[in-house]
Amino acid sequence: MTNSFFYSEDLPPVRLDKALAQHLGLGVRRCRALIEAGQVLVDDRPCAKGVLIRPGQHVLLTMSEDAATDCRDVRLVTSNESFAALFKPGGLHTVAGRGASCLESCMPGLGLDGWELLNRLDHLTSGLVLAACDQESASAYKSRQDAGQVRKWYLALARGVVQGLDSRERILDDKRRIVRVTTEEDEPLRWTRARAVCQVGDDTLLLVRILKGRRHQIRAHLAYAGHALIGDPVYGAGEPGGLYLHHWRLEMPGFTASLLPDWPCVDHELVENVASDFDSD
Template identity: 75%
Template sequence: MTDSFFYPEGLPPIRLDRVLALQLGFGVRRCRALIEAGRVLVDDRPCAKGALIRPGQHIRVSLPEDAAPDCHDVRLVDRNESFAALAKPDGLHTVAGQEAACLESCLPGLGLEGWELLNRLDCLTSGLVLAAAEKRDAAAYKVWQDAGQVSKWYLALARGEVATLECRGRILDDKRSVVRVTADEDEPLRWTRVRALRQIDGNTLLLVKIFKGRRHQIRAHLAHAGHPLIGDPVYGVCEPGGLYLHHWRLDMPGFTASLLPDWPCVDSVQVEGLLSAFDSD
């Protein structure tokens, strides 16, 4: 089975392994394995996983006949009888779309066959995805979310020096691959609240809190505020290392889960310490 495509015009250069993850919906590790196995050609030549792909270049991938969703990096973080928190790696879609590989297809292998995913993360975003065992559990989650009882915490690395932000602009996200932040104020549950953790080479590691997310909410709000996320190919500049956005923690009635990213700039004590001060500053 062969997949062949051209890297689109108008996009910035990006690593070969990241291009494959976006196009195929596979995890980055699986894409690197395909490259190392000689199954990937760029303009009819093999390339290293870190080679920068530029607009107009032709990529051909020879996939094994038994190619299946890549669940190698998906794992169960925490669960009870009603809810489960899953770790989604960057480069893997949450639900099935044009590509077969997705987090949803990995549920049976985790002992969660028949469970329902309650939130989605962008393909490039890593972190927690929540699943419900029964319809009544999914309904309870929706009630709690509408009441502001579900807190979602993200870690992000943004360009420039950021202190405290509260992004309130309504996002137009209906059938848009790139959303737009308007001058209209959205409902408070749709706001993006931001606090700085530390400065890193002129950029800022952030703790971000939302209650009900819209498509690309954090990415679009931060970019609109003049602080696009590092590695964001849509609202910022595509850079090596991927998108620095990770769903770290989820708090709701009767269930809490957390999963820190493996970024070297993240200090767990510092992140935990900011939680208690977040709502008081």
């Protein structure tokens, strides 16, 4: 698949990554990954992402069909003047890897060109991802999160019978593929709290709440407690059918969004009842 354009004579010089994003409707991170992979030529020559593109220059993008972004299942759930909640299906990256499809690349098609993603979900995790319209809104979100005013609710299908658990162990979320759970207690903002919604055969559908997550936090904490998530290929057995972890609801002052997964074991009324009684114990 190829796409190309001549940079307009009416526009001032701009960085290559930004020119590519503006003209092709891709996210800036995705454009940088494509440039670094050598899939972008300027006047038939590869260039760095920060090179200034000047009027009249020809920009050519080449990528395989399987690297093109698939936005069919991505959608805007709700929005206001500052924030938007997007649905990311499982199996789609949040931001670009090298040539990989991602949620960020779908944003221009949803009318969110130039918006900034505020959280990420693992590649296999489905559910809500939040975006901010500008840096001021992004800073406001960070301040609310640091103050414990952002609550993120997940649904998770865990191995075995679980009534509830509170995981306080610190996670070392460095660049390794598998994070390590330590015996050291983390700050309260990083705790994982889970309560049973219902039994699903020998397993348990859980409602999980976190405030300020670390990478793989829910997956690692549940596995550390002996209840790995169904379908988790890293911390569990990797059963077929995908990872059963879904970001259901996000709540913060002035903005709330929610979207249930289409799992057959999920009953809306049960989930809401558990959420309303979550702090009663």
